Amino acid sequence: MDRMDTHVKVVSWLYIVLGALGLVTALCIFGLFFSIGIITNDRVAMSVLTITALFIAGILLTTSLPGIVAGFGLLRYQRWARILALVLAVLNLPLMPIGTLLGIYAIWVLLDDDSVPLFNQPGSPSAA
Numbered sequence: 001m002d003r004m005d006t007h008v009k010v011v012s013w014l015y016i017v018l019g020a021l022g023l024v025t026a027l028c029i030f031g032l033f034f035s036i037g038i039i040t041n042d043r044v045a046m047s048v049l050t051i052t053a054l055f056i057a058g059i060l061l062t063t064s065l066p067g068i069v070a071g072f073g074l075l076r077y078q079r080w081a082r083i084l085a086l087v088l089a090v091l092n093l094p095l096m097p098i099g100t101l102l103g104i105y106a107i108w109v110l111l112d113d114d115s116v117p118l119f120n121q122p123g124s125p126s127a128a
Helices: 002-040 043-075 079-092 098-111 116-120
Strands: none
Touching: 002 043, 002 079, 002 098, 002 116, 043 079, 079 098, 079 116
16 A cells, blocks of 8 residues: 555656646746737737737646646545546546656556555545
């Protein structure tokens, strides 16, 4: 069981770190596009770049936040976090190569017979 406990923690930190990288990327893209719009000193270019930046940053935020939430939930062995992480793992599978690797690893860890009891322990916060 200790072996799978370590794997669950690794999966949770992978979700948190990759989600945080997504948030940083969203902020960088927004800042870059917005700055380019200001530098051009053209209202149309500024509007188009701002709308594009908001769209791209919005997608990155929307896809990154669930991973961060799932990661922190997994650290606390919450049952809902295990389900969320499994859903995210399946959605990550087509995202070659990092998403595929994370998806396969997360599915293997979270569906393993030794990791399931970790989310049902009487002392864990999820059992309350």
